[in-house]
Amino acid sequence: MNMKVITLLTDFGLDDFYVSSIKGILLKYEKNLNIIDITHNISPFDIKKGAFILYSTYKTFPKETIHFAIVDPGVGTFRDFLYMEKEGYHFFAPDNGILTFIYEEYCPLFKIIFPDIWIKEASFTFHGRDLFAPAVGKFLKGEHIEMVPKPNPVLFEYKKPHKNKKGEVKGSIIYIDRFGNCISNIPYEMVKFGKGKIIIKGKEIALWVTSYKEIPEGKIGILKGSISTLELAQNMSSLSNFLNINFGDEVIYTPI
Amino acid sequence: MNMKVITLLTDFGLDDFYVSSIKGILLKYEKNLNIIDITHNISPFDIKKGAFILYSTYKTFPKETIHFAIVDPGVGTFRDFLYMEKEGYHFFAPDNGILTFIYEEYCPLFKIIFPDIWIKEASFTFHGRDLFAPAVGKFLKGEHIEMVPKPNPVLFEYKKPHKNKKGEVKGSIIYIDRFGNCISNIPYEMVKFGKGKIIIKGKEIALWVTSYKEIPEGKIGILKGSISTLELAQNMSSLSNFLNINFGDEVIYTPI
């Protein structure tokens, strides 16, 4: 018999009892469960960062994995709790935009109907434990959970990278990792890799490399990043600190 | 065959090799083990915080779960290592007060007798790995571990919330979470929810809400918290920072 795999992504941090309480409830339904933490260090309420991280990692897991994401500024209000299926992966998340990068119109999408008794007994502050986790637990165990189709999920707007007639591509920084590497949303295939320059924060960069190591000290390199978009980086140093680059900063690619 | 579930709660942090060494030892005894981290970020030696977190989450786990807590300022000295059973849960912890909120007089309570060879070979600084974990490992595997009844565990004193004739309740803040929400020890059932006011830090609060979202910006709300006590909070902002509220601060409820 195989273990079932479920991931957790939250903004609960690792100091409080919130993460373990969710895990405890899930294990009440199914003990043969491999619970994998994606991260619990999303800044409180930062749905966009959560959305990006979920998008960047969900496919690395085996099919049938359940991805359970709780970044939920709306706890206690009447946002829906969603179930979505895509490419053999199962997603459970509040309806607040965290599925933005993953949702496609063809995806089966439902909202969960919670039993009255659950709602009555739930705390006002911890729906993750009192409503969401039991629903996911029932799903894990193969029990029926009531759900109805939900056509229009909440999605947040984000500028997709845009190419003009000259071949210029305007995109933005969508992630900065712990090493200070700056990940853009400009797909590798959208540019001529190795040709042209990048402008960010008024600075021109034209050093195309295939590894961090090739970047001389103090210089900035352009790489194919791990989600197949252009990434800007320094060698063993934080580019984010060096140029004060933040989430959302504009990135322009100009071909030669 | 089901996985066995064990939780770990320590003040070891996540940077050193201490947590993994405990897990390694446990896995030597039982490989089909689902080890769940409650937290390892208890401030060094903060038994009271560990006690509160253990209390707040232990029941969310399935029956037969083993809760193994090591916050142990006394490592190397002769405090006992306890085994306690309550409501189908198993607890292992040093005898230093960490079971304070969970212990009841009817709970079977024992101290572990370690084999001489273990004591002889143990390091002076890491009893968690050299004595506690092997004992828990034997228990997990169903092997005999020597233990004798232990009548009076170390418990730390804490003021239970008190109601006077006028219906006023005096309690205190027993937890502040990463969001800055301030959790009191005044049970929800001890007050008339929605009626009356709370005084904390000289400030009167009379805004009773059922979700964080209902609290207008800059205001403070009173909610039923996740452990069914009164909780004070702001909406997407840290109340703890705003009013400089700390563990132990007095909270007074006055009915209308």
Added chain:
Amino acid sequence: MNMKVITLLTDFGLDDFYVSSIKGILLKYEKNLNIIDITHNISPFDIKKGAFILYSTYKTFPKETIHFAIVDPGVGTFRDFLYMEKEGYHFFAPDNGILTFIYEEYCPLFKIIFPDIWIKEASFTFHGRDLFAPAVGKFLKGEHIEMVPKPNPVLFEYKKPHKNKKGEVKGSIIYIDRFGNCISNIPYEMVKFGKGKIIIKGKEIALWVTSYKEIPEGKIGILKGSISTLELAQNMSSLSNFLNINFGDEVIYTPI
């Protein structure tokens, strides 16, 4: 059927999607997998700290455990990815010195040959996910992975503690833990425990104790530490901060 045990040690931190992506890939190959985090909080690129932590904990795990360590400043360059076996434990790591404290000349040591298709499709920045994890996954599943003997691994130099004719031992601090305890590389058996003095940072210490608790406030004690070397510590206080002790600082033992 038993769960297979694998540990992970990285400098990826817990905020990004890097750790979960590695775990996802491993689970694609083998679902019945107990993945244990040693730590992901190694300072970026700090191979020496990673090497020490791996060395300090690997033996606490059951035989057949796979230890998978990725601290890899050289990602994207042509350092090898190694497989080593020692005492029934399996190690996978880039060839950059992280096995320094574990490697012995008698250890079977190989470098992995990655299939061309993997190399072609790998990102430039995340070999851990795109090359290393799939190779480890195949190994886990019992599938063939191509490897060839690799005689001379990269090892970093470190001074082993040295004893002179007078019985003096010169060593150094090789680890400082979260409590500020300072762990030296002088083996317990190399000195007369309880006799003599330690000099560090110009300060003489002659208080030999068997537990932190025995050290009076403000004083410094010498203990047998958890990896059986001499450790210097204060009681519930950070010695590292107190004396500004850092990794590499010299420690001299002089017998009476």
